[in-house]
Amino acid sequence: MDVVICNLYPEVLNNGGSQGNIYVIEKNCEWCGYNVAVECIPLGKRLSPSRYDFIFVGDAAPEAQSIMIKELKKYNGDALIEAVETGHELLSCGGSVPFLGKMMVKGEQAIDLGIGLFPMQVKEQQERFVGDVLIKEALTGEEHWMVGFENHNWHIFLEDNVKSLGKIHIGAGNNGRDGVEGVCYKKAIGTNLQGAFLATNFWLVDFILQRIQQKKEITASYPRLNRELEARAYKDAIEIARHRIKKK
Amino acid sequence: MNRDIPFIWLAKMGMRMSRLLGKGVGSSFPGMIIRRVSPRFLWFNAPSFSKGVALVTGTNGKSTTTHMIAKSMARSGKNCAYNKSGANLINGLATTIIENMDNFGHSKAQSLVLEVDEATMPQAVEETNPCMMVVTNIFPDQLDRYGEITATAGMIKDSFYKASPNTKVVLNADDPLSASLGEEIGLDVIYYGLEAPEIGRKTGNSLYCMHCGKYLYQYKMHYYSFLGDYYCPYCDHKRLLPQVYARQIKLKGIKGSSFELVTPDHVTRIDLKVPGIYNIYNALAATATCIAWGIPLKTIKQSLEAYATVFGRMEEIKIQDKKLYLSLVKNTAGFNEALRVWQDDNEPAHLCIAIHDTVADGQDVSWLWDVDFEGFIERHVLKSVVVTGHRAADLALRLKYAGVDYNMINIEKDCKKAINLSVSLCDHNERLFVFPNYSAMFEVRSALEKEGYVEPIWEKG
Numbered sequence: 057m058d059v060v061i062c063n064l065y066p067e068v069l070n071n072g073g074s075q076g077n078i079y080v081i082e083k084n085c086e087w088c089g090y091n092v093a094v095e096c097i098p099l100g101k102r103l104s105p106s107r108y109d110f111i112f113v114g115d116a117a118p119e120a121q122s123i124m125i126k127e128l129k130k131y132n133g134d135a136l137i138e139a140v141e142t143g144h145e146l147l148s149c150g151g152s153v154p155f156l157g158k159m160m161v162k163g164e165q166a167i168d169l170g171i172g173l174f175p176m177q178v179k180e181q182q183e184r185f186v187g188d189v190l191i192k193e194a195l196t197g198e199e200h201w202m203v204g205f206e207n208h209n210w211h212i213f214l215e216d217n218v219k220s221l222g223k224i225h226i227g228a229g230n231n232g233r234d235g236v237e238g239v240c241y242k243k244a245i246g247t248n249l250q251g252a253f254l255a256t257n258f259w260l261v262d263f264i265l266q267r268i269q270q271k272k273e274i275t276a277s278y279p280r281l282n283r284e285l286e287a288r289a290y291k292d293a294i295e296i297a298r299h300r301i302k303k304k
Numbered sequence: 305m306n307r308d309i310p311f312i313w314l315a316k317m318g319m320r321m322s323r324l325l326g327k328g329v330g331s332s333f334p335g336m337i338i339r340r341v342s343p344r345f346l347w348f349n350a351p352s353f354s355k356g357v358a359l360v361t362g363t364n365g366k367s368t369t370t371h372m373i374a375k376s377m378a379r380s381g382k383n384c385a386y387n388k389s390g391a392n393l394i395n396g397l398a399t400t401i402i403e404n405m406d407n408f409g410h411s412k413a414q415s416l417v418l419e420v421d422e423a424t425m426p427q428a429v430e431e432t433n434p435c436m437m438v439v440t441n442i443f444p445d446q447l448d449r450y451g452e453i454t455a456t457a458g459m460i461k462d463s464f465y466k467a468s469p470n471t472k473v474v475l476n477a478d479d480p481l482s483a484s485l486g487e488e489i490g491l492d493v494i495y496y497g498l499e500a501p502e503i504g505r506k507t508g509n510s511l512y513c514m515h516c517g518k519y520l521y522q523y524k525m526h527y528y529s530f531l532g533d534y535y536c537p538y539c540d541h542k543r544l545l546p547q548v549y550a551r552q553i554k555l556k557g558i559k560g561s562s563f564e565l566v567t568p569d570h571v572t573r574i575d576l577k578v579p580g581i582y583n584i585y586n587a588l589a590a591t592a593t594c595i596a597w598g599i600p601l602k603t604i605k606q607s608l609e610a611y612a613t614v615f616g617r618m619e620e621i622k623i624q625d626k627k628l629y630l631s632l633v634k635n636t637a638g639f640n641e642a643l644r645v646w647q648d649d650n651e652p653a654h655l656c657i658a659i660h661d662t663v664a665d666g667q668d669v670s671w672l673w674d675v676d677f678e679g680f681i682e683r684h685v686l687k688s689v690v691v692t693g694h695r696a697a698d699l700a701l702r703l704k705y706a707g708v709d710y711n712m713i714n715i716e717k718d719c720k721k722a723i724n725l726s727v728s729l730c731d732h733n734e735r736l737f738v739f740p741n742y743s744a745m746f747e748v749r750s751a752l753e754k755e756g757y758v759e760p761i762w763e764k765g
Contacts (some may be wrong), residue, residue: 067510067520068520070674071444072447072670072671072674073670073671073672073673073674074670074673074703075673075674076670076673077675078704079394079673080705083705090761099520110737117452117453117512118452118454119512120512121515123512123518125629151549159473184451186451187447187448187667188667194482205448205668205670207447207448207451207668209451216615249670250668250670251668251670251671251673252670252673252702255673255701255702255705256698256701264426282710282745284698284710285697285704285710285713286701288697288715289697289698289700289701292694292695292696292697292698293697293698296661296694299661300667
């Protein structure tokens with residue numbers, strides 16, 4: 057199977073280790089025996105949505121928000137929406153989730169209209185959420201724990217009937233009040249988690265790759281990979297999150 | 305007559321007690337005592353240093369730059385007090401002053417150089433009224449504490465506004481974020497940097513323009529992380545020319561470097577024993593400060609060339625016929641540069657990495673994914689790999705993705721056991737590279753002390 061991955065604007069969307077998720081997807085494709093190609097889309101270049109099996113949108117610095125919105129409105133916003141509407145996989149994390157939403161508000165003022173890929177509003181607030189996150193995911197139907205770290209003062213409000221990634225057990229998640237974290241729309245996933253969270257949450261890698269396999273109508277079974285180290289890091293991270301919340 | 309004399313005695317007793325009891329190295333406890341009983345201690349006693357106070361802050365290189373300035377000062381014949389232990393929060397600064405006072409509350413030194421935590425800068429400036437302030441660089445580090453990198457810069461900028469008008473500021477011209485701190489502060493600014501295309505790189509990280517905010521900086525030359533010769537393609541904002549700079553640089557791996565040091569009045573060749581581009585930057589920051597402080601260039605040169613490492617900064621430790629290199633790594637920029645020291649050396653090596661996630665380290669370890677382990681592993685045959693610390697399993701996973709065979713990765717969460725394991729895996733005449741982060745460093749070092757391989761930290765000059 058050939059898998060083509062799009063890494064959107066890596067020169068900007070490279071905050072806090074988030075590009076590690078690209079290595080994780082790429083390596084796992086290799087370990088599954090797929091032919092994998094990662095194509096980087098730099099600023100100012102157009103992407104053709106039908107070409108990609110998986111689109112990755114990395115973590116952005118706060119000062120990149122309005123610049124990214126302008127860039128996407130000029131070039132690739134419509135292409136990203138088309139890709140998601142036609143059932144392509146997309147993963148957005150950290151500071152790229154806000155500009156993929158509909159409306160961004162600073163204080164009481166609307167500062168920018170996001171590109172509207174995720175049906176949600178975003179407010180920049182004084183209150184910053186920093187710390188461990190542990191959620192029970194509602195994406196795969198298997199209720200895995202998803203563990204990671206958040207550091208954001210964008211508060212996300214999902215529109216009615218929009219699915220989140222899961223229920224918060226530790227941490228603030230979207231806005232510290234709704235009790236949920238992230239957003240799922242069609243096959244697009246957005247999460248506030250930082251860094252290379254795919255490495256630890258390896259069930260999510262398997263889920264994404266299996267969905268790609270299904271879409272390509274490959275009937276071969278998904279290979280069993282050695283997950284010893286992954287399982288250990290996953291278990292440790294969950295323990296650390298639980299231990300630190302107790303100390304608070 | 306110093307009004308704090310009884311308190312100083314009390315604090316000095318506390319210092320001896322905590323050392324006797326082996327509770328830490330007593331590097332901030334005495335300061336805590338004295339600030340409790342005499343809250344204005346720093347404010348009253350900092351002026352007793354007749355030549356003045358210099359504060360050094362920034363993400364990486366604070367300790368080394370502080371030591372370099374202090375050694376030049378001492379060599380010029382002026383006694384100089386500085387926070388050797390690296391305790392850089394407000395109580396640690398007070399401890400340094402107490403250590404350097406006699407029993408009558410007179411300071412034994414004429415000048416004081418302090419490395420200061422970025423968030424402590426505003427308070428430190430207010431309480432010590434420095435004549436010099438130095439910023440080494442500002443990189444993403446401990447963002448769970450500061451929020452964003454611009455917030456770190458904001459705290460340092462705030463501290464500049466609290467300084468008296470004759471204070472001089474020393475800034476890195478090659479770092480867009482810290483260089484921008486020099487604008488509109490109404491103080492004299494001295495910039496330092498590199499003019500060294502021979503060691504430059506074509507690619508690296510970039511930031512949005514500090515002036516227009518519209519475009520990423522383009523670089524004519526990248527040195528490391530955000531450091532380089534940058535310009536904005538939109539508004540023409542560009543790197544300022546440094547008054548103190550290094551050119552014709554020759555990097556000699558672990559053996560150090562050699563470069564031509566250019567100051568407004570002189571040009572001279574410097575041979576540094578400490579390795580890496582980051583130490584050239586530290587030497588430049590120290591030189592710019594020392595010149596402004598009136599130390600002759602000849603003295604600065606002698607002092608820099610004699611300079612050997614601060615503990616744990618690429619410290620070479622001999623264990624029988626094995627060699628251990630201990631190198632503190634706190635963030636991506638620092639780790640990448642520590643690895644880069646070995647770039648032209650492809651002899652086999654043993655590897656031990658120790659990462660904790662305490663508040664002092666940063667609770668989020670995502671930054672490990674931005675470290676170029678891939679490049680390091682490509683160039684070196686690894687004879688053994690041990691990962692340790694609270695985040696040993698995350699490290700193991702990071703290395704697996706970087707291409708290390710996962711069967712050869714030993715996970716040992718206890719730092720002391722891990723370092724002993726690594727040393728035992730190391731054969732005759734072989735080398736062991738040890739990279740701990742901040743709090744893991746103390747555990748690694750205390751294990752090495754226990755085995756008698758190194759001396760305790762506070763006994764080192």
